[in-house]
Amino acid sequence: MRDFDWRSWLSRLARLWRTSLQLRTVAISVIMATVGVSIIGAYMLISVGSNLFDSRRDQLLASSERAAVSVQNVFSAAAEQGGSAELESAMVDAFDLVSRSNATTGGTFIAILRSPDQEGPRVPGDLASTPSTVDLIGPDLRETVAESADTERRMYWQSVSIPSESGNGDPGIVVGSSITIPSSGVYELYLVYNLSDAQQTLDFVQRTLVLGLLALIVLIGAVTYIVVRLVVGPVRLAADVSQKLAAGQLEQRIPERGEDVIATLARSFNAMADSLQHQIVRLATLSQVQQRFVSDVSHELRTPLTTIHLAGDLLYDQRENFPPETARTAELLHAQIERFEILLADLLEMSRYDAGAVELTTEPTNLVHLVGDAIESVSSLADSKGSPLRLIAPGGYFEAEVEGRRIRRILQNLLSNAIDHGEGRPIIVYVDSNASAVAIAVRDYGIGMSPQAMERVFDRFWRADPSRQRTTGGTGLGLAIALEDAALHGGRLEVWSAPGEGSCFRLTLPRTHGAALADSPLELPPDDTEPQGLDPNDTNPDGLDVAPSKDTYRELQSGKGDDD
Template sequence: MLTFTWRSLVQRARRLWRGSLQLRTVAITVLLSTVAVTIISGYMSLSIATNLYEARKNQAIAEARQATVSAQELFDSSVTASGTIDVEAVNRTAQTTIRSVASSPGGTEFAILRTPGQTTEVTMTATQTRALDLSVISDELREQVAQDDGQLYTQAVTLNAASGRPDPGLVVGGVFEVPTAGQYELYLVYNVRDVQQTLDFVQQTLVIGSLLLVGTIGLVTYFVTRLAIGPVRIAAETAEKLAEGELDRRIPEKGEDVIATLARSFNRMADSLQRQITQLATLSRVQQRFVSDVSHELRTPLTTIRLAGDVLYEQRDQFSPTTARTAELLHAQVDRFESMLADLLEMSRYDAGAVDIDAEPTNLVRLVEESLDALRPLADEKGSELRLVAPGGYFEADVDARRIRRILQNLLGNAVDHGEGRPIVVHVDSDATAVAIAVRDYGVGMDAGQLERVFDRFWRADPSRQRTTGGTGLGLAIATEDAQLHGGTLDVWSEPGEGSCFRLTLPRERGATVHHSPVDLPPAEPLEGDLLGADRLAPERDEKNA
C-alpha cells in the first residue's frame, strides 16, 4: 500500500511537472539561482576566512617577533662587566616582558623551552604558563624553530577550552640566545576563538542572506511568469474550447503590448475559421440533403426501369443477338445502379445520424461461413481458394448480423478482386471481451499513399481495374461506419506485392469498448511451409459453438 502511495505521488508530481510551464520556470530559476548563490557565498566565505586568518596570523607573528626581540635584548643587557648573569632572575623578568608584549582577546599562553642537544656552563629552567598543554607544540614545529634561521614558524592547532568545546589556536615559535645558557625556544600559543566567532557570524549572515535572496528570486520569478504565462494559458484554454466546437470563444484584448497583439491575431484567426467552418458546414448539409433527396427521388424511376428491364431480360431469347446483348447490359447496369443508390442512401442515413443497430447474440464463425459460401462461386471463377482459420473460443457477440454480413461481403469482394487468383484466408478469433475477423489476401497490395485513402468515400485503389463486385467506392466507408456503430474498429495492413489484410474488431457485449484485438495485423501464417501451395484448412469449431 505504501509503495502504491509513493508511486501515485511520483506520477502526480510528474504530471504536474509536465503540465505546468510556470512550475518548471520557477523551479529551474530557483535551482540555478541556488547554485549561483551557493558558489558566490562559498567563495565569499572562503575569502573572508582566509583574510581573517591571515590578518590574525600576521598579528601573532608581529607580537611573537616583538616578544622574542624584547627577551633577547633583556638577556643581553643583563650581562655584567665580569661576564656573569643571574639567568633565573632575568628569566622571570623576561616572562613578564613576554606577557606584556603578547596579548590576545582569546588569551595567550607561552613556553620557553631549551633547545635539545646543548652543553653549556649554565642551564636555565624551562618555563611555561600553567594553562598550556605542551602537546600542542609538535615535534615538526620544534625542529623547524631549532634551525635558528632567523624566521618565525607558525602552526594551526586545536586547543582544549574550559567549556569543553575545542577552540582553534595558532602557535608561533622563535629562538633567542641566553648568555652562558645557550639557545632557547620561545613559543606563543594564541587562542583565535574570536576569529572563529567572527567567521561563524559572517557565514551565518551569508547563509541567511542567500536563502532570502533565493526566496526573493523565486517569488519574483513566480509573479513575472504568472504575469507572462497567464495570457498564454487563457489562449490555450480558448483554443481548446474552439477545438471542442465552441466557435464563438475569443481571447480578451487588453493593452497594446505583444500579448494584446497575439490576442487580436488569434481572434482574427478564430473569426476566419468560424466563417470557413460555417460555410463548409452549410455546404456539407446542402450536399447531404442533395444526396439524400436525389437518392430518394431516384428510387421511383429506378423501380420502373427495374421492372421494364426484368421483362426485357426474361424475353431476351426472343430478340436478335444485338438486342439480347443490350437487354443483358441493361440488366447488369440496373443492378449496379441499384447497389450504388442503396449505398448512397445508407451514407445519407449515417450523415443524418438516423442509424441504429438491431443487435443480438450471433455466432460469427457461422456468419463468416455463410459469407464464404455466398462468394465461393465468384472466387472459383477468379481462381482464388477460400480458407477459414477458426481456432475456437468465445465466438458469439452482440452484433447486427445484417451489417456485419455487409462488411464481410465488402472485404471478401475486395480480396477476390485484388487477390490475383491466390488463396484468401479468413481468420476468426476471440477472447473474453472482443472478437476479431481478419481477411487476408496475397495479391497486389497497396502503398502508403493508398493506405491513407483506402477508407475515403468514392475512392478506389485502381479506378482502371475491372471489378466484379461493383466499384462505387463507398463499400469501405460504409464498413467503417458499421464497425464504429458497433463500438469496434476496422484496421488495414498492406504491402505492395505482398497483399493486404483488413481486420474487424468488435466488442462481445454491446456498449463495451475495444482495447485490443485477439488477431494480429497481419495474422500469423496458419500453415507450415508455403501458404499458396497448402491444402484447404478446415475450420476448427468449439463444441459449445458447433
C-alpha cells in the same frame, strides 16, 4: 503503517517534470544558481578566513617581537649588575612585563625556557604560566627556535588547540623567539595567544554570508518563478483555448491585454481562430446543405423509382412476347432499375451516417454462422466466376455482440469484390478470435492493388480500375459503407494488397460492444502456408465448404482443386 511507495512517487515526479515547463525552468535556474553561488560562497569564505587569520597572525607576531625585545633588555640590564639573585629577579620582572603586554593583545600563556644542551648553570630557572603551557609547545617549534639562536633571530609560530571549558578546544597560535642572557646562555620566549575572538568573528561572517547566499538563491528562484509564470501563463492559456477550439467551442478567444509580444500573439491567435471559425461554419453549412440535398433527392426519387420499377417489372415479365430487340431492352431496363435501387439505398445509408442518425442494435451472434450465410449468398456468383470459396475457422470465441445485418452486408461486399477481382482463383475466408476480439479476413489471389490504390480504396465512388467489367454492378459506395459499419461497432476494417498477389480485407470487432479493441487475432494477411481448417470429421450443419487437408488447400491455391 503502509510503506512509502518510492517507485510511484518517482514516477509522478518524472511525469510532472516532463509535463511542466514552469517546474523545469525554475528547477534548472535554482540548481544553476545554487552551483554558482556555492562556488562564489566557498571562495569568499576561504578568502575571508585566510585574510582574517593572516592579519591577526601578523599583529601577534609584531606584538611578540616587541615583547621579546623588552625581555632581552630586562635580562641585559640584570646581567650588568651580576649575580644570580639579580637574574632570578629579572626573570620575574620580565615575566610580569610580558604578562601585562600579552594581556592587551589577547595572550593567554607565557613560558621562558632555557634551550637544551647548554653548558653552565641554569640561572635563572624555567618559568611558565601553567605546567600545561609547555605541553602546547611542539617539539618542532622548540627545535626551530633553538637553532635560530646562532643565526638571525626571528619570530616563529605554530597553530595549536588550547583546552577550554567546553572541551572542544579554542584555536590559538604559539609564537617563539630566542633571547640571550649573559653568563646563562640562550633562553626561549614563548607566547600563547587565544584566537577564539577571531574565530567568533569568522563564524559570524560565515553565517552571515551563508544566510545571504541562501536568501539570494531563494530570491533567484522567486524571480524566475514570477518571470516564467508571466511567460508560461499566456502560453498555457493559448493551449487551453486551442483545445477548446479543437473540441468544437469555436467562440473561445485569448484575452488581449497590452501591446507586448504576448498581446501580439493573442491578437494573431484570435485572428486565426476567427478565420478558422468562419471557414468551419461555412464548410459545415455547405456539408449540411449537401447532406440535406442528397437525403431529399434520395427520398424524392423513391416515388418515381417505384413507379418505374413496377413498369419495368411488367415489361420484364412480358419480354417473351416482344421481338428480340425489345426483349433485350426490357432485360437491360430491369437490371439498371435494380442497380438504381441499390445506389439509392446506399445514398440514403451514407446520408444517415453523415447526419449521425445511425443507431446500432446488437445481440450475441455466432460469426462463423454469419460468415457461412454470407458465403452461401454469393456461392452462385463464385461458381460462375470459377472461384472456389473456403472457410478456415480455428478459434473458439466466435460469439460477439454485433448487429448481424450490418456485418452480413460488410461480408457480402468484401466477398463480391474478391469474386470480381479474384481471377477465378480460390477465395479464403478466415475467422479467428481470442477472449476480447473476433477477426474475419477475406483473402483472394487475384490482380491485387498498388499502394496508391490502397490509400483510396475506401473513398466514396472510387474504383481501382473504372474500365474493368464488374459482374456485381456495384455503386462505388460498398467499401465506404463497410468502413462506417465497422467503425460503428467499434472495430476496424483494414486492407493489404500487392500487385499480382491478390488482396486481403480484415475486419476486427470487439466481442463485447463498447469494449476497447486491442490487437487483432488474425495477421494481415493471414499466414496461409499451413492453414488449419475446420475438423473434417465434424458434421457441417451449415453446408460450408471447408479445406479438408493441407494438400487440398495447396491445390486450391494453385487453382486445381475441385469446387465441392
